[in-house]
Amino acid sequence: MSQAISKKSRTPVYKQQDLQTQELREKGLLFCIGIVIPLFILIFWEVTTRQGWVDELFLPSLSGIVTEFLAMATKGYAGTPLITHVLGSLRRVFIAFSIGTVVGLSLGLLMGYYKYVRAAFYVVTELLRPIPPLAFITLFILWFGIGEVSKVLIILYAGALIVMLNTIEGVRSCPQNKILAARTLGANDLAIFLYVIFPAALPSIFTGMRVALSVDFGILVASELLAGDIGIGYIIQDASVFFNVEALFVGILMIGFFGVVSDFCLAFISRRIVHWQG
Amino acid sequence: MTQLPSKSSTISPSLDRHSPHLTEDEVICLDQVAFGYSRKRLVLQDFGLSIRRGEFLTLLGPSGCGKSTILNLIAGFHKPLSGRVTHSGQVVKGPSARRGVVFQGNALFDWMTVEQNIAFGFRFKSLPKYEQQQQVKTIIELVGLRGSERKYPYQLSGGMRQRVAVARSMVVQPEILLMDEPFAAVDVQTREGLQEELLKLHEQVAGAILFVTHSVEEAVFLSDRIVILDRDLGGIYHEISIQLPEPRYASMNRVSEAFNHYRTELYLKMKAIS
Numbered sequence: 001m002s003q004a005i006s007k008k009s010r011t012p013v014y015k016q017q018d019l020q021t022q023e024l025r026e027k028g029l030l031f032c033i034g035i036v037i038p039l040f041i042l043i044f045w046e047v048t049t050r051q052g053w054v055d056e057l058f059l060p061s062l063s064g065i066v067t068e069f070l071a072m073a074t075k076g077y078a079g080t081p082l083i084t085h086v087l088g089s090l091r092r093v094f095i096a097f098s099i100g101t102v103v104g105l106s107l108g109l110l111m112g113y114y115k116y117v118r119a120a121f122y123v124v125t126e127l128l129r130p131i132p133p134l135a136f137i138t139l140f141i142l143w144f145g146i147g148e149v150s151k152v153l154i155i156l157y158a159g160a161l162i163v164m165l166n167t168i169e170g171v172r173s174c175p176q177n178k179i180l181a182a183r184t185l186g187a188n189d190l191a192i193f194l195y196v197i198f199p200a201a202l203p204s205i206f207t208g209m210r211v212a213l214s215v216d217f218g219i220l221v222a223s224e225l226l227a228g229d230i231g232i233g234y235i236i237q238d239a240s241v242f243f244n245v246e247a248l249f250v251g252i253l254m255i256g257f258f259g260v261v262s263d264f265c266l267a268f269i270s271r272r273i274v275h276w277q278g
Numbered sequence: 279m280t281q282l283p284s285k286s287s288t289i290s291p292s293l294d295r296h297s298p299h300l301t302e303d304e305v306i307c308l309d310q311v312a313f314g315y316s317r318k319r320l321v322l323q324d325f326g327l328s329i330r331r332g333e334f335l336t337l338l339g340p341s342g343c344g345k346s347t348i349l350n351l352i353a354g355f356h357k358p359l360s361g362r363v364t365h366s367g368q369v370v371k372g373p374s375a376r377r378g379v380v381f382q383g384n385a386l387f388d389w390m391t392v393e394q395n396i397a398f399g400f401r402f403k404s405l406p407k408y409e410q411q412q413q414v415k416t417i418i419e420l421v422g423l424r425g426s427e428r429k430y431p432y433q434l435s436g437g438m439r440q441r442v443a444v445a446r447s448m449v450v451q452p453e454i455l456l457m458d459e460p461f462a463a464v465d466v467q468t469r470e471g472l473q474e475e476l477l478k479l480h481e482q483v484a485g486a487i488l489f490v491t492h493s494v495e496e497a498v499f500l501s502d503r504i505v506i507l508d509r510d511l512g513g514i515y516h517e518i519s520i521q522l523p524e525p526r527y528a529s530m531n532r533v534s535e536a537f538n539h540y541r542t543e544l545y546l547k548m549k550a551i552s
C-alpha cells in the first residue's frame with residue numbers, strides 16, 4: 001500500500017501518512033483534554049468534600065448527590081415520582097418550543113419577506129426585543145392563571161421572539177444576486193421564496209432555534225420556581241427551601257443534562273438539513 | 279441543442295447604432311438611453327447600442343464608465359430614465375428568462391447540487407423530463423463537470439463554480455446571455471480553459487452573448503465585435519469587428535498574427551482614453 005503511493009506520487013510517503021496521523025492524533029488529544037479536565041474537576045470536588053475542606057451545606061459531595069439521585073429515582077420527590085417531574089418539565093419545554101418555533105418562523109418569514117408586514121410590526125418588536133421575557137412572568141400568571149398555561153406561554157413567547165428575529169435576519173441576508181439569478185432563470189415570486197430565500201435563511205433559522213431552546217430551559221426553571229408542584233424547577237425551589245443541597249444539585253444537574261442533550265439533538269438535525277455549509 | 283448555421287455571417291458592417299427601427303437581425307436595442315443612480319449624476323446619456331442575434335459582443339472601457347450599468351439595464355434590473363431598451367422589438371420591463379445573466383460573484387444556490395443548479399431553469403419551462411435530463415447531461419459534459427454532478431458548490435473550486443454558473447444560464451437557451459467579468463476571479467490557466475469552453479458553448483447554443491471584461495486579450499479571443507466605451511456618459515469611443523480563423527476556440531488563435539494585430543490596436547485605443 002505504501003509502496004503504491006510512493007510510486008504514484010513524488011511526495012515522500014511519510015508526508016502523506018503524517019497528515020492523516022497528525023490529524024487523528026490531534027483529534028485524540030483534543031478528546032482526551034475534553035474528558036480529562038472535567039474528570040479532574042470531579043475528582044477534586046469529591047476529594048475536597050470528603051476531606052471536609054468545604055462545608056457540606058454549601059457544596060455536597062459528589063457521592064452524596066449520586067445517592068440522593070438514586071433515592072429520588074426510586075422513591076420520588078415530594079410524593080411524586082422523579083419521572084413525573086422530569087416529564088412534566090420536558091413536556092412544557094417541548095410544547096412551548098414547538099409552537100414557539102412555528103409561530104416565530106411564520107412571523108419571521110412574513111416580516112423578512114414583506115416590507116409592509118415588517119413596517120407594521122417594527123415598533124412592537126423593537127420595543128419587545130430588549131425586555132427580558134422573565135419581566136412578563138407575573139403578568140402572565142395574572143392573565144392566564146398560575147397553572148400550566150402561563151408557564152407554557154411565557155416559554156413560548158421567549159422562544160418565538162428569538163426564532164422570529166433570527167428568521168428575519170436570515171431572510172434579509174439572502175444575497176441579492178442569488179435572487180436575481182433565480183429571476184433571470186424564470187422563477188416567479190413563490191419559487192424564489194421556496195427555492196432561494198427559504199433555504200438561504202435556514203442556517204440562521206437553526207441558529208435561532210438552538211438559542212431559543214437553551215433560553216427556553218432557563219425560562220422553564222424560572223416559571224417553575226414561581227409556581228406549581230411538579231417539575232425540575234419545583235425540585236430546585238423546594239430543595240432550597242429545606243436546605244436539601246443534594247436534591248438542589250440533582251435538579252441543577254438534570255437541567256444541564258437535558259439542556260445539553262436537546263441541543264445536541266437539534267445541532268445534529270441542523271447539520272443534516274443545512275449540510276451545504278461544509 | 280440547436281445549431282445556429284449562420285452565426286459567423288452575422289459579422290457584417292456596422293449597423294446604424296442609433297436606428298430606432300427594428301432590424302430582423304438584432305436581438306437587443308438600446309435607443310437614446312439615459313440612466314443615473316441619482317438624478318444629479320447621469321451614468322449614461324443618449325446611449326445607443328444594438329446587439330445582433332447570435333453575436334459575441336464585448337464591452338471594454340475604463341472602470342466606472344458604465345459597463346455593468348448597461349448590462350443591468352438590458353437584464354431589466356434597472357429602468358432607463360429616458361429612452362428605451364428593447365428585446366426583439368418589445369420594451370424590457372424586468373428580468374426574464376429570455377435574457378440570461380452570469381453574475382460575477384458566487385450566485386450559485388449553495389443548497390443544490392451541481393446538477394440541480396444547472397437544471398434549475400427547467401422548473402419553469404414545459405420541456406419533457408427526459409429532454410431536460412438529456413440537455414443537462416450534454417452541458418455538464420461540455421463544461422467538463424462530469425463526475426461532479428452530485429457535488430455541492432462548497433466542494434468546487436472557483437473555476438468549477440463559474441462553469442456551473444455559465445452552464446446554468448446557458449442550458450435554458452436564452453436569446454442573449456449577459457456576462458459581467460465572469461472570469462475575473464480565477465487564475466490564468468483556468469480562465470483560458472473557461473474561455474475556450476464558453477466559445478464551444480456559444481457555438482452549440484444559438485443565443486447572443488454580451489460580455490464585459492477588462493482584459494484586451496480576453497476580448498479579442500472571444501468576441502465577434504468589441505465596443506470600447508468612453509470615460510464619460512457611456513459614449514461609444516471605438517468599435518471593431520474581430521475575425522480570427524475557425525474554430526474560434528483553438529488555443530493557437532491566441533498567438534496568431536491577427537490576434538496580435540487586434541490586441542495592439544485595442545491596447546492603443548484603451549491607452550488613449552485613460
Ligand SMILES: Nc1ncnc2c1ncn2[C@@H]1O[C@H](COP(=O)(O)OP(=O)(O)OP(=O)(O)O)[C@@H](O)[C@H]1O
Nearest residue numbers: 315316321339340341342343344345346347348492
Ligand atoms: N448602486 C449604485 N449606486 C450609485 N452609483 C453607482 C451604483 N453602481 C454604480 N454606480 C456608479 O455608476 C457609474 C458606472 O458604474 P458601473 O458599475 O456601471 O461601471 P463599470 O464600467 O461596470 O465599472 P467597472 O469596470 O469598475 O466594473 C460609476 O461611476 C459608479 O460609481
Ligand SMILES: [Mg+2]
Nearest residue numbers: 345346347458
Ligand atoms: Mg462593472
